[in-house]
Amino acid sequence: MIDTFTNTVLFTMLVLTALAIVRMERLFAVVMLSSVFSLLSALLFVTLDAVDVAFTEAAVGAGISTVLMLGTIALTKPAVKKSRHNAFVPLIVVCITGAALIYGTLDMPAFGSLDAPAQIHVGPDYLSRTPSDIDVPNVVTAILGSYRGFDTLGETAVVFTAGIGVLLLLSGLRRRRDDDGEDI
Amino acid sequence: MNKFFEFEFLAGHIHYLLFIVLMMTGLFIVVDKTNLVKKIIGLNIFQVSVFMFYVSIGKVTGGTAPIFPMDSNYHVDKDALQENLYSNPLPHVLILTAIVVGIATTSLGLALIVRIRESFNTIDEEEILEIEQKMTRDDNMKYDDISKGML
Known part of the structure; x- marks a missing residue:
């Protein structure tokens, strides 16, 4: 019961934050609100028993991405103004997509049910084998580092590629600006 | 069709509905807003909602986080x-990977925005479109003049 109550409160706050992001025009406020959104979602991850995901989301979503966005705002000095086009067509598109997705969830097993397909196949296998195979108390660590180690290796490759991409895009920024005679 | 209006069914599926509401808010920001930084933020909201949806599949009622108790020898x-019920750890692992990949793509997108600002001096989608149309028009007129001169 208390679970449902916390979930409902967190959901209400998440939805309110998201709507505030839609309405808000100043970019600095929007970035701060997206940081708040990440922290709230981290709280929701805790109630969903995903503590590792929660602290990754708090560190990455509320920390690093906020810093990156503030850096972008500082570099671009954007002036936000009202959009001229009508919001009617996007609203229709979003409603149709949402209705289709909700229709898709109708066949799903109920939230938290023990006999859902996800709960009877691979998951219990990892849970039962980790104590004897790896002897690490945190099963998420065991899967991340050992059973699915190659996934993590691939993830590192993706982060490396993205880092190189960012460096290539931004390197020479100061030089080009100096050439143009633009003040920073 | 009647089962969709029973309390038990609604209580089991209301979470999915709320995740989808959050997802659609993110999608609306991506489609409707013209500022590129705001589009990226909308994409992040969408992404986090998908993560929450995915992790909720692994949740077991009465379960706890998949961290085992230890004895005195560590x-x-x-x-x-055997005393506890544990939630499914596999969605957590997949979403951990997805979060890190998500921040990588976000940073790449933000870097692209900085480059766009350098070339166009704006990060508003509508203004960029106008500038591009003007550039194309100028190009067409220029090459039209040149081809006339050749004849």
Whole structure:
């Protein structure tokens, strides 16, 4: 019961934050609100028993991405103004997509049910084998580092590629600006 | 069709509905707003909602986080293990990977925005479109003049 109550409160706050992001025009406020959104979602991850995901989301979503966005705002000095086009067509598109997705969830097993397909196949296998195979108390660590180690290796490759991409895009920024005679 | 209006069904599916509401808010920001930084933020909201949806599949009612109790020798306590019910750890692992990949793509997108600002001096989608149309028009007129001169 208390679970449902916390979930409902967190959901209400998440939805309110998201709507505030839609309405808000100043970019600095929007970035701060997206940081708040990440922290709230981290709280929701805790109630969903995903503590590792929660602290990754708090560190990455509320920390690093906020810093990156503030850096972008500082570099671009954007002036936000009202959009001229009508919001009617996007609203229709979003409603149709949402209705289709909700229709898709109708066949799903109920939230938290023990006999859902996800709960009877691979998951219990990892849970039962980790104590004897790896002897690490945190099963998420065991899967991340050992059973699915190659996934993590691939993830590192993706982060490396993205880092190189960012460096290539931004390197020479100061030089080009100096050439143009633009003040920073 | 009647089962969709029973309390039990609604209580089991209301979470999915709320995740989808959050997802659609993110999608609306991506489609409707013209500022590129705001589009990226909308994409992040969409992404986090999908993560929450995915992790919720692994949740077991009455379960706890998949971290085992330890005995005094810092090994997994196999006797105490049976007392608890654990949530499915596999969605957590997949979403951990997805979060890190998500921040990588976000940073790449933000870097692209900085480059766009350098070339166009704006990060508003509508203004960029106008500038591009003007550039194309100028190009067409220029090459039209040149081809006339050749004849």
